[in-house]
Amino acid sequence: MTAPLPPYAEFLGLRAEGGLVVMPYAERLLGAPGRLHGGVVAGLLEIAANLAAEAACADEKARVKPINVTVDYYRGGAMADTYAEARVLRAGRRVMNIHAEAWQSKRSKPIAAATVNLLIVRERAPAETPAETPEAP
Amino acid sequence: MSATAKDGVKDGPKDSARAIVDRFMTGIPHLAALGVHFHAAGPDWAELRMPYAPRMVAYPETGVVASGAIFTLMDTAAGLAVLLARGRAENHATLDLRCDYLRPAGAGRVLIGRAECYRMTRLVAFVRGVAHDGEAERPVANIAATFMFTDQAS
Numbered sequence: 001m002t003a004p005l006p007p008y009a010e011f012l013g014l015r016a017e018g019g020l021v022v023m024p025y026a027e028r029l030l031g032a033p034g035r036l037h038g039g040v041v042a043g044l045l046e047i048a049a050n051l052a053a054e055a056a057c058a059d060e061k062a063r064v065k066p067i068n069v070t071v072d073y074y075r076g077g078a079m080a081d082t083y084a085e086a087r088v089l090r091a092g093r094r095v096m097n098i099h100a101e102a103w104q105s106k107r108s109k110p111i112a113a114a115t116v117n118l119l120i121v122r123e124r125a126p127a128e129t130p131a132e133t134p135e136a137p
Numbered sequence: 138m139s140a141t142a143k144d145g146v147k148d149g150p151k152d153s154a155r156a157i158v159d160r161f162m163t164g165i166p167h168l169a170a171l172g173v174h175f176h177a178a179g180p181d182w183a184e185l186r187m188p189y190a191p192r193m194v195a196y197p198e199t200g201v202v203a204s205g206a207i208f209t210l211m212d213t214a215a216g217l218a219v220l221l222a223r224g225r226a227e228n229h230a231t232l233d234l235r236c237d238y239l240r241p242a243g244a245g246r247v248l249i250g251r252a253e254c255y256r257m258t259r260l261v262a263f264v265r266g267v268a269h270d271g272e273a274e275r276p277v278a279n280i281a282a283t284f285m286f287t288d289q290a291s
Contacts, residue, residue, distance in 0.1 A: 008203035011171075011192040028170035031213075037167040038216075038231045039209025046205045063196070066204040070235040 003054075009047045012040060021048040023082040036077030041102055041112045044084045045071060049098040049116035052086035056096065057120065065119040067095070073112045080104045082111070094120055153224065154178060160226045161217050171206060173213055181222035182253040185214045189245050200244025207248065207268055208236050211280045214252035215264040219284045222254035222262065227288045229262070234282035242277045246270035252280070260286050 005014055012029065015022045023029070023044045031037030046069055053064045086100035098116040103109060162168060162175050162185075171193065176184040187193070193206035212234055220226055242248055251273075252266030262284045267276035 006203060007191055007194040007197060008206055012205075028166050030166040031168075032165075032228075037165070037209065037212075038234075039171075039205065039212045040167055042208040042212065042234070043203070043205025046203075046208070065241075066238040068235060068237040069204065069208065070233060071208070071231075072233045073231050076230065 005047070008043065012043055012047070014044065014047055016051055019085065021051065021084045021086075023084070025079055025081050030079070032076075034079060036079075036082065038071075038073060038077075038112075041073070041077050041082065042069065042071045042114065044082060045069070045086070045100040045102055045112065045114035046116060048084035048086040048100045048102075049114065049118065052088050052098055052100075053091075053096045053118050053120065056088045056091045057122070061123040063121045063123070064096075065121060067117040067119050069117075070115045071112055072114075075109070075111050077102075077111050078104055083107075086116070092120070093122075096120055154180075154221055157220045157224075157226045158183075158217065161220055167209070168213060171209060173210055176249060178217070178221055181218060181255070182251065183214050183217035183221055184249055184251045185210060185217070187248040187250065189247065194244075199241070202242035202244075202248065204236070204238055207238070207242060207250075207278050208234070210248060210250040211236060211252065211266055211268055211278065212282070214250040215254075215266055215280065215282045216284065218252040218254040218264055218266070219257075219262040222257055223286075227286065229284045230287050232261070232283040232285045234280060237279045238277070239279060240275075240277055242268070242270050248277070249273075252282075262286070 029040045084102040090097040100114045101110045176186040187210045195203035250268045256263040264282045268278040269276045
């Protein structure tokens with residue numbers, strides 16, 4: 001995770017740290033008074049998913065493209081630092097299915113979780129393998 | 138940032154609707170920071186606009202807009218559509234939101250996010266919507282979301 005983060009991640013103030021993505025609290029992240037904007041939490045979860053997918057590609061240079069994301073919100077985000085961790089549930093050649101969670105004070109009390117499906121575009125096409133994943137649109 | 142943005146109110150929200158829009162859209166730090174503005178509204182729908190800016194880019198080489206920024210645009214449009222359908226600026230929370238990214242959002246384009254609250258029960262509102270970058274018939278994203286009214290005992 002040494003590559004620079006995307007401009008949008010920089011805008012959110014994200015840092016990749018030891019397998020987690022940290023979003024330090026900042027006023028510009030607020031939506032309703034005293035609460036993080038839900039879109040900010042979704043953005044954090046998506047970036048965490050993207051980084052996990054890139055890490056799962058190992059040495060192979062690949063670009064990830066979002067197919068879809070579903071975010072479930074469990075509680076409002078407080079004016080505090082937020083953490084996210086993403087787990088690749090299945091790493092296909094072309095599609096990765098990822099689960100990501102975000103929390104604040106306690107890892108055991110997530111504020112939101114996301115199911116993220118990503119299209120993996122590998123820069124150097126290896127020998128063609130039989131279709132192992134449903135084709136993305 | 139307000140209902141008097143120069144794009145104007147296409148469908149003329151009534152005063153109460155205008156008050157809802159102002160209360161939902163004005164002085165929200167993240168909407169100001171990202172650049173999400175009111176565009177148009179009706180009895181159960183809202184359109185917001187998000188002009189392209191470098192801060193919302195996913196890949197500098199291509200300039201394509203990050204999915205999280207589109208998600209934020211659509212979450213906000215959906216929330217506003219719920220308030221308009223309810224006719225009251227009362228508290229609610231996003232329960233879930235699914236966003237399908239249909240094609241990349243072109244660099245330099247203004248994104249329009251439109252959401253419609255098509256069903257409301259006592260505690261839950263159902264919303265659908267699309268985002269496009271100029272051609273409404275060629276959306277860049279499609280969403281389905283539910284919201285829960287948090288100011289009522291459950």
